[in-house]
Amino acid sequence: MKKTLEKINELVERNIVQAYAIGGGMGQFYYIEPSVTYDLVIIINFATEGSRLAPLQSIYKWAEKNSYESVEEHIIIEGIPVQFLPAYNNLVVEALQNAKEIKLYDVKTFILEPEYLMAIMLQTNRPKDRERLLRFFEEAKFSVEKFNAIIKKFNLIKEYKIFREKYYE
Incomplete structure (x- = not known):
């Protein structure tokens, strides 16, 4: 490497x-x-x-x-x-x-940065990205505020809500 x-x-x-x-x-x-x-x-x-x-x-x-x-x-x-x-x-x-x-x-x-990786995973929404995103929420150190600002800026709030409903609620 x-x-x-x-x-x-x-x-x-x-x-x-x-x-x-x-x-x-x-x-x-x-x-x-x-x-x-x-x-x-x-x-x-x-x-x-x-x-x-x-x-x-x-x-x-x-x-x-x-x-x-x-x-x-x-x-x-x-x-x-x-x-x-x-x-x-x-x-x-x-x-x-x-x-x-x-x-x-x-x-x-x-x-x-992790917040951008997470937003990109949310945007691409492939099965492997959803799995990785779940792991990021569980394991990674990241700024929730920064992540929220990014998904708001790039109109991913709806996708995030769907993701949370499916995997967390």
């Missing part, structure tokens, strides 16, 4: 990616007990403008130049399947802008 994170930082140094943060299942590991996940999800903003997905070509060219194999939507970087996801809506853009800098394996990296 250390070498993978170093290579992801290289994308920023080379101005291929403007900013990134760890999200998805690996993002949860920083806050709650691990569960099964296949890949490292990296949320990104690109250094160049243009079509939303076109800048991914730069990442794939970098990967090819560095002999990293592409398998479906993943690039295998130092043995870790990495999925690069452009910040795809306003919630994810704001989550990326507020990512916190941490050290993992003595490497500087960035991770989405």
Whole structure:
């Protein structure tokens, strides 16, 4: 993982990616007990403008130049399947802008804050996200006030109410 994170930082140094943060299942590991996940999800903003997905070509060219194999939507970087996801809506853009800098394996990296991860899980509402969200409420240290402000700002109050009714009441 250390070498993978170093290579992801290289994308920023080379101005291929403007900013990134760890999200998805690996993002949860920083806050709650691990569960099964296949890949490292990296949320990104690109250094160049243009079509939303076109800048991914730069990442794939970098990967090819560095002999990293592409398998479906993943690039295998130092043995870790990495999925690069452009910040795809306003919630994810704001989550990326507020990512916190941490050290993992003595490497500087960035991770989405727990309140944003939780709001994204609520928004995507996949079965695995609902399970993770339940675990966040039980295990993670997070600001209830911040979480409530985020779900209010991004119109997720109704989804949160449905989630609570289904799983807590």
